[in-house]
Amino acid sequence: xxxxxxxxxxxxxxxxxxxxxxxKLVKTEFQLNGxxxxxxxxxxxxxxxxxxxxxxxxxxxxxxxxxWSVPLNYETSxxxxxxxxxxxxxxxEFIYWISKGSKVRxxxxxxxxxxxxxxxxxxxxxxxxxxxxxxxxxRNGELYVLANERGNIQIYHVEDHALSNDPxxxxxxxxxxxxxxxxCLIEGNICTYAYKVDxxxxxxxxxxxxxxIDGKEVRNITHVLSSASYSFGFNSNFDRSLxxxxxxxxxxxxxxxxxxxFKNGYVDNPEETAFTGFWVVKINTDLSENSYGxxxxxxxDQVVPAGTISRYVYIDLKxxxxxxxxxxxxxxxxVFDAYTYIFHLSPMxxxxxxxxxxxxxxxxxxxxxxVRNIARSNNxxxxxxxxxxxxxxxxxxxxNSSGMYSRTIEAIKQLYxxxxxxxxxxxxxxxxxxxxWVYIMEYTTESNGTLKFYKAEx
Numbered sequence: 001x002x003x004x005x006x007x008x009x010x011x012x013x014x015x016x017x018x019x020x021x022x023x024k025l026v027k028t029e030f031q032l033n034g035x036x037x038x039x040x041x042x043x044x045x046x047x048x049x050x051x052x053x054x055x056x057x058x059x060x061x062x063x064x065x066x067x068w069s070v071p072l073n074y075e076t077s078x079x080x081x082x083x084x085x086x087x088x089x090x091x092x093e094f095i096y097w098i099s100k101g102s103k104v105r106x107x108x109x110x111x112x113x114x115x116x117x118x119x120x121x122x123x124x125x126x127x128x129x130x131x132x133x134x135x136x137x138x139r140n141g142e143l144y145v146l147a148n149e150r151g152n153i154q155i156y157h158v159e160d161h162a163l164s165n166d167p168x169x170x171x172x173x174x175x176x177x178x179x180x181x182x183x184c185l186i187e188g189n190i191c192t193y194a195y196k197v198d199x200x201x202x203x204x205x206x207x208x209x210x211x212x213i214d215g216k217e218v219r220n221i222t223h224v225l226s227s228a229s230y231s232f233g234f235n236s237n238f239d240r241s242l243x244x245x246x247x248x249x250x251x252x253x254x255x256x257x258x259x260x261x262f263k264n265g266y267v268d269n270p271e272e273t274a275f276t277g278f279w280v281v282k283i284n285t286d287l288s289e290n291s292y293g294x295x296x297x298x299x300x301d302q303v304v305p306a307g308t309i310s311r312y313v314y315i316d317l318k319x320x321x322x323x324x325x326x327x328x329x330x331x332x333x334x335v336f337d338a339y340t341y342i343f344h345l346s347p348m349x350x351x352x353x354x355x356x357x358x359x360x361x362x363x364x365x366x367x368x369x370x371v372r373n374i375a376r377s378n379n380x381x382x383x384x385x386x387x388x389x390x391x392x393x394x395x396x397x398x399x400n401s402s403g404m405y406s407r408t409i410e411a412i413k414q415l416y417x418x419x420x421x422x423x424x425x426x427x428x429x430x431x432x433x434x435x436x437w438v439y440i441m442e443y444t445t446e447s448n449g450t451l452k453f454y455k456a457e458x
Contacts, residue, residue, distance in 0.1 A: 024064040024455045028447035033375035034382030035441070037432055038090045041111055042067070043386070043439075045451070046086070052076060052377050057097070059114060062434060064453045068114030075120060077101055077379065083371045087383040091138040098136050103127065106136070106143065125156075125163030134182045137190070139213055144168075146190070151179030153192055155215060169215025175207040175222075184247040186210060186285050189218050191252070195242065200262040201231035204242070206254070208287045221287040225279070227294060233259030233273045236312065248319045249433055251290060252283040255315075255327075258296055275309040278327070280349055293349035303341060303354045316388055320406040321433045321458050323347040330359065344404075353404060363445055364428050374449070387430045387441065408438050408456075415442060422446065433458070 031048035033055070038044050042061035049056040049071045058069040074097070077084065085100040090111065097107040097120065104126040108118035126133060126145065134153065135146040143158035153171035157164045171180060171192055178194040185191065189210040197204045204225045210218040225232075232242045235257065243256040258277035277296035284290050297304035314330045329341040337358050344353040367373050370381045398405060398413045405413075412429045419427075427444040440454040 023442070023452040025060065025066070025453040027451040029449060030451045031374060031449045032443055032451055033372055033378055033380055034385040035387050036088045036382065036384055037386060037434065038088065038095065041090065044088045044095060046380065046382055048375055048378060055378055055380060057109065057114070059095070059111070060453070062437065064455055070109070070114040070116065072097060072107060072116065073120065074099055074107070075105060083369050083379045083381045085383060086380050087136070089136060089138045091140060093141055094138065096138050096143065104133065121161050123158055123163060124161060137185065137213070139188070144213060146182055148181065153180055153182060153190070155213065169213070171209070171211050171215055178207070183208070183245040184252065193245070197232060197242065201233070201242070202227050202261065204232055208283070210287065219287055223281070223289050225281060225292060227258065227279065230258040230260065230277065230294065230296060231262040232279065233257035233275065244315070246317055251285060253280060253317065253325065254283065255280040258294060275313065276307060280345070282349055291349045293345070295343060295351060300354050303356045309341070320431070321408055321438050322406045324352070324406060360425055362425050362428060364443065386432050408440060412440055
């Protein structure tokens, strides 16, 4: 992964950017709702089907061949304010559609041909978890439900469409009674974390563990993070968490807000905390710490003039094939102008570039209920979507500074600027690295929705 591009790839990407070759796959009349990677199996796309109670599920493999496309019926909700929270998970044999509405439901499809093995059914017993359900995991044709209750992770098995009466395993905190939270899956193991901070939130002990599906501990490591001039701030007055986890291709990222130094119990009023910067720690998949960085806005007055972001922010990040990381802070507003702040970090978490720009509404944006405007008839919000809107709004800010961005980012920018017949708000892009390949996805309003895939070797 360190040897990023060969000379051949440079030629390929340059050709893609100049539109001298055709994309590897083009789908027209394709009203895309969301897309998710399913590892070595390729990509699952959700798109509009013939009626409001079904969704088209399409598998595209890593060679960009459409393997199958089937309509999947699901239970609809009469409440527009309660969209279907849909997630796609998989194991080696099956694709699972997980719908987390008022009830947790699932469907199971064969990866090989898209046959619907199990039509959407309710997982009986999940209602007893109240709001503690954390994650659903697929393993060798079996489903497991993770629930977080009283700071412990309980692992349930799904048997005959019902939750097991008792947990099959328990992952307890074991770390100064700090609540344990689910982070992600790492090579089939469950990664959890717990943390504690000193009174002024200037020092954090971050404990991370790996457990197998039976709850057996595989690894346990504690990292000590400290800030000399700032405090670790709350996510928001709605969320008192101090950090958020995101899994990249070969590492983990934990990040959170920086605030002015807390004093004398100031943390008792999280609604009064400020957003004066952010901190990031990069962690290897063996849970060893890789690097740590702090980015106070006062040092970036050309981007954040007052040194503080005062409105609510949606934070998203994306990693390119160079292992560079793009943090996107999207400030949404109904009355005032909406902005995005872009922070471009190196693999060692050094700041390479920062910028700010105004966001224009896009045909692929979300409505007030969290559903994409283009697919509001399906009333679906897709989790873990490759095509998150927040991850692509930085494209208009990319300059032509040589060597600043990866070849893929530069190619996307050139594609973005090409074809003057299409308005900039009517085409969007995403990218994804998988193995030795980089994939660029382009989606426009042409022909009732046109999806294009480009592919190049790293």
